[in-house]
Amino acid sequence: xSAATLCTGNSTSSxxxxxxxxxxxxxxxxxxxxxxxxxxxxVTGSGHGLHEALALAARLPGVDLMLSxxxxxxLAIYGITLASLRERFRVFRDKTASSVPVGRLYTGVYHTVxxxxxxxxxxxxxxxxxxxxxxxxxxxxAGKLGIETLVFACDTEPVVVTRxxxxxxxxxxxxxxxxxxxxLRGLEFTxxxxxPAELERALEHRLHTLELAWTTCSS
Numbered sequence: 058x059s060a061a062t063l064c065t066g067n068s069t070s071s072x073x074x075x076x077x078x079x080x081x082x083x084x085x086x087x088x089x090x091x092x093x094x095x096x097x098x099x100v101t102g103s104g105h106g107l108h109e110a111l112a113l114a115a116r117l118p119g120v121d122l123m124l125s126x127x128x129x130x131x132l133a134i135y136g137i138t139l140a141s142l143r144e145r146f147r148v149f150r151d152k153t154a155s156s157v158p159v160g161r162l163y164t165g166v167y168h169t170v171x172x173x174x175x176x177x178x179x180x181x182x183x184x185x186x187x188x189x190x191x192x193x194x195x196x197x198x199a200g201k202l203g204i205e206t207l208v209f210a211c212d213t214e215p216v217v218v219t220r221x222x223x224x225x226x227x228x229x230x231x232x233x234x235x236x237x238x239x240x241l242r243g244l245e246f247t248x249x250x251x252x253p254a255e256l257e258r259a260l261e262h263r264l265h266t267l268e269l270a271w272t273t274c275s276s
Contacts, residue, residue, distance in 0.1 A: 093168040095119040097161070097199075098146075099192035102127025103174040104135050105211040105219040109253035110173040111137070113260060115145050116271045121167075122146040123158060125190045127176070134222050149191070156194035162202055169263055170199040173209035173256055177234045180210050183247070184240040200246050207259050210238050213251035 098114045100107075100122060114120050122142055124132070129150060132139070142148050149158040161167065172179060172192050179192055188197040199206050211217065212230035219226055242249045250256045264270060 093165055095121055095167050097121055097123055097167045097170045097195055099123040099125070099170065099172040099175075099195055100128035100132065101125050101172065101174060101176045101179045101190075101192050102131045103176040103211045104131055104221065105217070106174045106209060106253045106256075107131070107135055107137075110209060110256065111142075113253065113257055114171070114173075117260065117264075118269055118272050120146050121161075122148045123191050123195060124148065124150050125179075125192050126151045127178075127190075128192075151191035156188075156191045158191060159194045159198050162195065162198050162204065167199075167204060168267060170195050170204060170206040171209075171256075171260075172196060172206065175208050175210050177210075177212045177230065177237065180208065180212070180234070180241055181237040183208065184237045184244070196247070200244065203246055205263070206247050207256065207263065208241060208247060208249045209253070209256045210241070210249050210251060213238050213249075 096114075096117055096119060098117075098120050100110075102125060114122070129139075132142075139148060162170075172183075172195075175183075175192070179190070182188065182190070182193045183196045186197065188194040196206050196208075211219070212228070212234040215229060215235075217228045217230060219228060238249060241247060248259055250259050261271075
């Protein structure tokens, strides 16, 4: 997946148009931003809906990508390079034991945290209040600060059909995974969605609440 697949041209659909990058590259550093001006978008170690999720992220105003170590590995497996992501996003990597980038939440830069896609491992940790990765730390601290988090959970149905790197596979989540999803739904400041389409609707609502709009770009 190249950088050119990350933004849909002149459309609010996440699948139409000839996509091109909308904004210049942003540095992979701790550069600031206006208070309440940005999305913190977390990528975990799942390929389920990964391309669709990144396409949505590219249409939002002011997005920082927060990559877990597993997420970074999976991006490479699906042919998505850090260089291509940096053409559209500021990228933060999970390289510190204390998840240092989480400190940006305390400065008020982020109005919303998104975890998309979220593995069953990430969902379980968030549901149980565990935080030992960059995405799970962001979720925990966002909840304590009253910042809304949208979670696109991968294992939400008895049968899940997903695209592996080279083929489509059918998965059957166990009761424990489904139970964690339901527990996560009950947490404060957390909204769980089950598909890219549902994520798009949730983001649309969030943008409306914040009096923001999708970005557009020409092909």
